[in-house]
Amino acid sequence: MIYNQWYVILESKELKRNKPLRVKRINEDLALWRNEKGGVCCIADTCRHRGVSLSCGKIVSGQLECPFHGFLYNESGEVTLIPANGKNSPVPKTMKVNSFKTYEAYGFIFIWWGDEGKESKEPFFFKELAEFSYSSFKDHWNVHYSRAIENQLDVVHLPFVHKTTIGRGNKTLVNGPVVVREDELITFYVDNAVDDGNALPLKPEDIKDYEKLFHLQFHFPNIWQNFISDKIRAFAAFVPVDEENTIIYIRYYQKMINVPLLKELMNYIGKLSSIIILRQDKRVVITQLPKKSQLKGGEHLIMGDRPIVEYRKHRQELIDNSIL
Numbered sequence: 001m002i003y004n005q006w007y008v009i010l011e012s013k014e015l016k017r018n019k020p021l022r023v024k025r026i027n028e029d030l031a032l033w034r035n036e037k038g039g040v041c042c043i044a045d046t047c048r049h050r051g052v053s054l055s056c057g058k059i060v061s062g063q064l065e066c067p068f069h070g071f072l073y074n075e076s077g078e079v080t081l082i083p084a085n086g087k088n089s090p091v092p093k094t095m096k097v098n099s100f101k102t103y104e105a106y107g108f109i110f111i112w113w114g115d116e117g118k119e120s121k122e123p124f125f126f127k128e129l130a131e132f133s134y135s136s137f138k139d140h141w142n143v144h145y146s147r148a149i150e151n152q153l154d155v156v157h158l159p160f161v162h163k164t165t166i167g168r169g170n171k172t173l174v175n176g177p178v179v180v181r182e183d184e185l186i187t188f189y190v191d192n193a194v195d196d197g198n199a200l201p202l203k204p205e206d207i208k209d210y211e212k213l214f215h216l217q218f219h220f221p222n223i224w225q226n227f228i229s230d231k232i233r234a235f236a237a238f239v240p241v242d243e244e245n246t247i248i249y250i251r252y253y254q255k256m257i258n259v260p261l262l263k264e265l266m267n268y269i270g271k272l273s274s275i276i277i278l279r280q281d282k283r284v285v286i287t288q289l290p291k292k293s294q295l296k297g298g299e300h301l302i303m304g305d306r307p308i309v310e311y312r313k314h315r316q317e318l319i320d321n322s323i324l
């Protein structure tokens with residue numbers, strides 16, 4: 001995982017107003033709840049007293065009460081009350097668990113996984129999607145999140161994995177692809193073709209007017225969008241659970257139809273087709289070994305894998321820089 005980043009970890013609707021939630025994300029067991037204003041609080045889930053899961057407790061005046069002996073935690077992870085010691089007793093400063101800064105927008109909850117004070121004011125998002133409506137679903141994959149991301153950067157797999165859906169037409173020849181990275185944003189342009197046996201794939205530099213091609217974008221550390229058309233996008237957030245597990249949130253966004261009911265129907269159909277496509281990917285990707293991708297992992301990559309190479313290189317740069 002890349003340190004010092006904002007990560008999408010949940011959809012907003014998963015965290016209800018009156019009930020704490022336990023999730024494992026970024027290799028940490030987390031307790032989340034909403035304070036009195038509805039703001040998202042996130043602290044380590046293990047009680048500092050005797051190790052109980054805090055998320056099994058309840059919310060009291062916007063703070064989280066441990067279910068075992070009632071210690072009360074604020075959103076900074078500090079114990080504010082030890083009932084057995086009485087309200088008049090001070091609480092030792094060491095009575096504290098880790099806390100995580102949160103940000104909620106676009107129907108997602110983000111946490112800052114990094115050093116305090118190093119965070120940008122808000123996480124990056126594809127802001128233009130605010131004009132679209134969407135449907136969503138999530139799926140669990142038994143792989144490191146890097147494998148799930150690379151699958152969505154992989155233009156070589158389309159005619160094989162998605163032969164019956166988005167990879168129809170037997171376009172096995174992969175021209176380019178052209179990969180453009182601006183800071184943490186990678187855009188890649190796809191130009192797959194039928195192989196008539198007479199041509200070699202075009203090198204990226206030989207592809208003219210590549211901006212007009214079908215393209216996709218990935219933004220570090222974990223979000224992606226596919227420009228299906230001006231008015232339709234597929235979106236994914238790849239949420240790291242631990243070294244071998246990932247939750248993928250998929251959204252189907254569209255702004256073609258805005259009429260109630262028809263809009264919901266279209267979003268529902270979009271969601272179903274996304275589920276079918278993602279299941280085609282999952283069947284194959286969960287068999288990849290090792291479960292985590294590496295920049296120098298001994299795999300024999302080809303020209304068509306350029307988006308994956310670019311992802312691995314920049315990911316490694318970010319990891320190296322974040323631990324300096």
Ligand code: FES
Pocket residue numbers: 047048049050051052066067068069070071
């Ligand atoms: S274990 Fe949490 S208060 Fe005792």
Ligand SMILES: [Fe+2]
Pocket residue numbers: 151152157161162277281
């Ligand atoms: Fe795929």
